[in-house]
Amino acid sequence: MNTPESVPTTHRLRLARTLLRILVLLPWLLLLLAGSYALVRFVPDEPVVHADPVEHFKYGSTGGERASGFPYWIWQALPTVCAEHLPGPGYASLGLIFEEGRDLPVGVSKRRHLGIDRVFLNCAACHAGLVRDTPAAPARLVVGMPAHRFDILAFQRFFFECAAGPTFSREFIVPEIERLSGGLGLVDRYLVYPVAIALMRERLLMLRARFGFVSAQAPWGPGRVDTFNAAKVLFNFPVQRLPARERLGAADFPSIWNQRKRMQRDDGERMELHWDGNNTHTEERNKSAAFGTGTTPPTIDLAAISRVEAWLLDLGPPAWPLPVDKTLAARGAALYAHYCADCHGASGSDFAGPKVGHVTPIADIATDPARLDSYTRDLAVNQATLYAGYPHRFRHFRKTWGYANMPLDGIWLRAPYLHNGSVPTLRDLLEPAFARPTCFVRGGT
Known part of the structure; x- marks a missing residue:
């Protein structure tokens, strides 16, 4: 039988035990909540999907975007934060194309990965x-x-120089993100974006050092890329020690229509x-080109x-939009044939x-050999290791000694x-080659 004096004591003991249980369980509860938040926030890997193929x-x-x-918000902030490294306002000044109503240019995709929206180039760039x-x-x-x-x-240089400058820091970028986005939550403001900025800066500076050989090159100009020297960097070639003729292979972007017809x-x-x-295989060529969009096996x-x-x-390409003089076209057809x-x-x-689709030796063409020289047997051998262990391992890259004869579909757009x-x-x-212009402007519309 409880005495009046023992009731408060019993109540206090029960309360103490309850508080003790709460204190023991609270860290686990907090861990469960944090884990659930992390699971929901950081695990999904979801690209923006477009039903229409175009x-x-x-x-x-x-x-x-994964690697x-x-x-996304750092991408949007940098043209303001690092405006001095752009030739004009925004990414459009680099030749990227913005369609009306779009927040990203043509050739830039978005994916939710590791808790934030990420963007990078795709094929259309x-x-x-x-x-x-x-x-x-x-x-x-x-x-x-x-x-x-483009x-x-x-x-490339915009991002490298921006990362090397004093404004690529949370003190400058986070306020600009706040302005553009309308505000960040506490986790994003004090954890996610400061960490993302630091990691992005570290990665860009690493790439800037590895691509340092490019700084000695003259600007390529719009519509051109040095595809395979970038591949040498990925394979850890000592690019600076390669022969000079192998270090510059900038060439024009090609058209990519009628792939089925190019299979035979x-x-x-x-x-x-x-x-x-x-x-000779479009499938390998496409997967190789995808490395330029940031992918890895x-x-x-x-x-x-x-x-x-x-x-x-x-x-296929769009048809020539203007009238054709049929008499001249008939004369030209005979000459072309x-x-x-x-x-x-x-x-x-x-x-x-x-x-068509055969390589003509460089000795017969006697043209600029830079793109040809930049692709070497050593690189072809290394490319054969890509996707090792996968069904689509590369097996068809090889060194040639000339340039391929290409079909002329959509030639008016090329x-x-x-x-x-x-x-x-x-x-x-x-x-004749001697009568062609030696200087002209490219990249206009």
């Missing part, structure tokens, strides 16, 4: 451009054509692809890449020709001409 090409992910993506049917007509976007305005080296040539073999014909989004590949099989068709196809839609973009117009291309 929109998917322009804005869909290749998987590059190489820039946090290099393979979509603007054209005007007449000087007074509005510019229209054409997918599959070379991105003749200055990818200036794009007249002799039944596959066409030799890339400017130098160093691969573990991070590439194969389903997304496959969607683009399937769509490109039969995507006699002098050009064997190497470049019967027409822009008929790729038949005994030399200026300037030749692999190095050294000829401004088709009319100039028909002139």
Whole structure:
């Protein structure tokens, strides 16, 4: 039987035990809540999906955001924070194309990864451009054509120089993100973005050092890229110690229409692809190109890449938009059939020709060898290790000794001409080399 004096004591003991249980369980409860938050926030890996194949090409992910993506709000903040490293206002000054109502340019995709939206380049950054049917007509976007305005080296240098400067820090970037986004939560303001800024800066400075050899090169200009020297960096080649002729292979972006027709040539073999014909399989060529969008073998989004590949099989260029003089065209057709068709196809839609898709030796062409020299046997051997252990391991890259004869589909959209973009117009291309312009402006619309 409880006495009046023992009741408060018993109550206090029960209360103490309850508090003790709470104190014991509270850390576990907090851990459970934190773990649940982290699970919901940081585990999902979700790209922005576009049902329409054209929109998917322009804005869909290749998987590059996983390893190489820039946090979306940092991407949006940097043109203001590092404006001195841009040639003009925003990313448009680098030649990226913005469609009305879009917050990202054509060729930039978005994916939710590790708790934040990340963005990076996709195929359209290099393979979509603007054209005007007449000087007074509005510019229209054409997918599959070379991105003749995009200055990818200036794009690269913008991020490298920004990261090396004093404003690439949370003190400058977080307030700009707050202004643009309308405000950040406590976790984002004090944890997520300060960490993201530090990690992004560290990675950019590492890449800046590894790509230091590029700083000694003259600007490539818009519409051009040095594809395979970037690959040498990824394979840890000592690029600075390579022969000078191997260190600069900048060439024009190609068009990418009619991929199905490029799978076979007249002799039944596959066409030799890339400017130098160093691969005959579009599937490998596409996965190799995806490295330029930030992918790696573990991070590439194969389903997304496959969607683009399937769509490109039969995507053709738009027709020439202006009237054609049929009399002149008939005269030109006879000349073309006699002098050009064997190497470049019967027409822009008929790729038949005994030399189409074959490599012509550099000794016969006697043209600029820089792009050819930059791709070496050592690089081809290293590329054969890519995707080792996967069903799609690279097996078809090899060194060649010339440039491939290409079909001329959509040729009116592919200026300037030749692999190095050294000829401004088709009319100039028909002139002897000594009579062609030696200086012209490129990258306009």
